[in-house]
Amino acid sequence: MTTNIAKPKPAIPDLPVAVLLAGLSIGFFAVVALVTGETAQLSGEGIAGLLQRMVALGLVALGQTFVILVGSIDLSVAALISAVAVLASHVMQGDPAMMLPAVLLCLGFCAVVGFVNGALVAYGGINPLIVTLGTGLIIQGVLAASFGVLQGAVAREFQVIAYGSVLGVPYSLLLLATLSLAAGFVLDRTLFGARIYAVGGNPDGARLAGIRTERVILSAHMVASLFAGAAGLYLAARLQSGTPWIGRDGIYDLESIAVTVIGGTILAGGKGGVAGTLAGVLLFATLDAGFNMLGIDAFLKQVLRGAIVIAAVAVHAVRTKGHVA
Amino acid sequence: MMTVPQTSASLRRPARIAINAGLVIFIALYAAIGFLQPNYLEPGLFMNFLRRAAPLVILACGQLYVILTGGFDLSMGAVATLVVLAASILINGDPDTTWAVIGALYVMGVSIGLVNGFVVAFLKVPSIITTLGTMLLVNGLALAWSGGAARGDLPDNFRNLGRLVWRDVSVIGTLPLAAVVLAGFVALAWFGLNGTVYGKRALAVGDNPRAAELAGTPVAATRILAFVVSAVSAVTAGILLGGFSGVSVNAGEGLELQAIAACVIGGAQLLGGRGSVWSAVFGALSLFALFTLLNLLGLPQALRDSIQGVILIAAVGASMWRTRRRN
Numbered sequence: 001m002t003t004n005i006a007k008p009k010p011a012i013p014d015l016p017v018a019v020l021l022a023g024l025s026i027g028f029f030a031v032v033a034l035v036t037g038e039t040a041q042l043s044g045e046g047i048a049g050l051l052q053r054m055v056a057l058g059l060v061a062l063g064q065t066f067v068i069l070v071g072s073i074d075l076s077v078a079a080l081i082s083a084v085a086v087l088a089s090h091v092m093q094g095d096p097a098m099m100l101p102a103v104l105l106c107l108g109f110c111a112v113v114g115f116v117n118g119a120l121v122a123y124g125g126i127n128p129l130i131v132t133l134g135t136g137l138i139i140q141g142v143l144a145a146s147f148g149v150l151q152g153a154v155a156r157e158f159q160v161i162a163y164g165s166v167l168g169v170p171y172s173l174l175l176l177a178t179l180s181l182a183a184g185f186v187l188d189r190t191l192f193g194a195r196i197y198a199v200g201g202n203p204d205g206a207r208l209a210g211i212r213t214e215r216v217i218l219s220a221h222m223v224a225s226l227f228a229g230a231a232g233l234y235l236a237a238r239l240q241s242g243t244p245w246i247g248r249d250g251i252y253d254l255e256s257i258a259v260t261v262i263g264g265t266i267l268a269g270g271k272g273g274v275a276g277t278l279a280g281v282l283l284f285a286t287l288d289a290g291f292n293m294l295g296i297d298a299f300l301k302q303v304l305r306g307a308i309v310i311a312a313v314a315v316h317a318v319r320t321k322g323h324v325a
Numbered sequence: 326m327m328t329v330p331q332t333s334a335s336l337r338r339p340a341r342i343a344i345n346a347g348l349v350i351f352i353a354l355y356a357a358i359g360f361l362q363p364n365y366l367e368p369g370l371f372m373n374f375l376r377r378a379a380p381l382v383i384l385a386c387g388q389l390y391v392i393l394t395g396g397f398d399l400s401m402g403a404v405a406t407l408v409v410l411a412a413s414i415l416i417n418g419d420p421d422t423t424w425a426v427i428g429a430l431y432v433m434g435v436s437i438g439l440v441n442g443f444v445v446a447f448l449k450v451p452s453i454i455t456t457l458g459t460m461l462l463v464n465g466l467a468l469a470w471s472g473g474a475a476r477g478d479l480p481d482n483f484r485n486l487g488r489l490v491w492r493d494v495s496v497i498g499t500l501p502l503a504a505v506v507l508a509g510f511v512a513l514a515w516f517g518l519n520g521t522v523y524g525k526r527a528l529a530v531g532d533n534p535r536a537a538e539l540a541g542t543p544v545a546a547t548r549i550l551a552f553v554v555s556a557v558s559a560v561t562a563g564i565l566l567g568g569f570s571g572v573s574v575n576a577g578e579g580l581e582l583q584a585i586a587a588c589v590i591g592g593a594q595l596l597g598g599r600g601s602v603w604s605a606v607f608g609a610l611s612l613f614a615l616f617t618l619l620n621l622l623g624l625p626q627a628l629r630d631s632i633q634g635v636i637l638i639a640a641v642g643a644s645m646w647r648t649r650r651r652n
Contacts, residue, residue: 126638299465302468323530
């Protein structure tokens with residue numbers, strides 16, 4: 001068999017989905033803004049505001065894309081976001097000098113959580129849903145038991161991440177853009193990225209090809225946890241102090257999975273990419289903004305969101321041959 | 326090539342051991358409860374324990390059907406919430422309408438199950454996403470309908486389903502109606518999997534859908550029916566919950582994950598192919614015994630989550646380790 005030597009390009013198949021989704025989202029947003037007469041939303045500032053809605057979910061979803069691509073999943077991100085937000089505000093206590101230690105401590109904690117998740121999945125052979133549900137419960141429980149009341153706040157200077165901007169572009173957007181490009185680069189252009197697609201697409205094949213699949217899975221989990229940590233830090237900066245429920249109230253675990261799958265990444269792994277995920281996040285952001293402009297009540301918004309999640313995945317899943325569970 | 330008898334034998338053996346695992350964990354936990362609080366060993370308090378565990382056990386049985394076929398149902402908790410809120414709004418304190426409303430609730434449950442099943446089987450949307458969607462949708466509907474707060478009232482004949490306890494029953498002393506409902510539901514669930522061809526089909530579909538299809542199993546119908554059973558169990562659990570914990574907008578919150586955890590602790594295998602009703606029943610009883618035990622130990626509510634997480638990983642890790650050693 002020499003015909004399959006041409007290297008499959010994983011980024012290409014998910015591009016149309018990404019473009020289509022992004023187009024639809026922007027179209028929906030523009031139409032709603034024009035219909036409701038809120039043309040201010042279409043100005044540079046309005047667009048920046050819209051894109052800022054993407055930051056928290058976007059960061060988590062980028063990490064989620066890595067684990068889903070490798071054929072795993074991470075449900076612990078919501079609890080981890082809360083933990084990081086609480087930890088950051090607790091350590092900083094408003095003192096700018098503590099900014100760097102707090103950030104390093106948080107990211108270190110995330111790396112440890114990611115390592116534990118990855119080790120249990122890759123070396124323990126335990127189903128990733130169970131592992132990350134379990135670690136999520138553990139983190140959430142300890143957090144709620146020990147930080148029930150608000151304690152501490154992040155430094156004013158730290159809030160620049162959420163509120164500062166350069167030339168009209170918020171820093172938070174630059175952060176998301178930079179990390180997205182980095183994630184895209186790693187997945188498309190590096191050996192590590194190629195290994196992720198290989199392990200997700202066919203773990204046995206990857207192992208036979210000499211890839212240490214366990215290490216790849218473990219690394220993907222650490223990446224996901226670090227991205228969740230970045231989202232937690234951003235939320236702490238935006239809200240000034242963390243509460244133990246930020247992550248859970250935002251349903252960041254399930255929503256990050258939903259946007260990743262909406263963006264064309266397959267839950268079984270090996271297919272998809274960053275572009276689709278970002279388009280999925282953009283869809284959620286425009287829906288949110290659009291529903292707000294239309295004045296749809298919060299509960300109905302949730303109903304529509306549920307229906308759209310199913311419909312958005314169904315659009316490309318319906319062509320799947322064979323069975324899904 | 327592996328011969329057929331070998332595969333089926335190696336498939337059956339872990340299942341039997343897994344059942345024992347759930348039962349062993351439950352007995353150990355309940356013994357610990359009895360050690361701390363000896364009157365839990367009396368039939369009366371045991372019956373009370375069963376009564377309070379009933380919704381979780383019923384949910385776990387329903388969830389098991391979906392897990393066996395290789396899927397998940399995340400919408401159960403939302404369905405249970407909807408049932409509690411809808412019942413109190415529709416009945417609104419009028420005992421004459423109770424049975425008609427219960428009928429309507431089941432129709433509603435079955436239709437939610439059908440939607441889940443059709444989307445998974447024909448639109449090919451993975452069940453974790455489908456039921457996440459219906460979870461958001463059903464929760465939103467329940468909140469929009471009730472206006473975000475509990476209203477209406479549940480009459481006594483509805484609440485009795487979860488609350489009524491017959492006293493002076495011979496041998497066991499007291500008998501809660503919820504325990505009877507529980508026994509009935511478990512018996513039906515057991516019959517569905519062991520007394521009909523459905524159980525074999527569900528296992529086959531969960532193990533290898535393509536092979537099951539080639540062998541003539543109606544894969545789509547098997548999946549859809551699993552989601553319907555799951556939704557029906559959520560309605561039943563919701564009715565019991567409305568009976569003893571009253572009407573609230575978060576009556577069913579988090580129950581879907583507890584039900585999945587229960588099945589897994591009892592030895593059912595995620596993504597299908599292994600498990601029995603007993604894994605659901607003893608897994609759920611273990612989980613509930615754990616909650617009771619932590620309560621008796623006076624641990625903060627929040628730490629229960631943590632310990633549940635540890636037990637979850639440990640139970641699955643232990644069964645993985647046993648399977649690996651055997652191979």
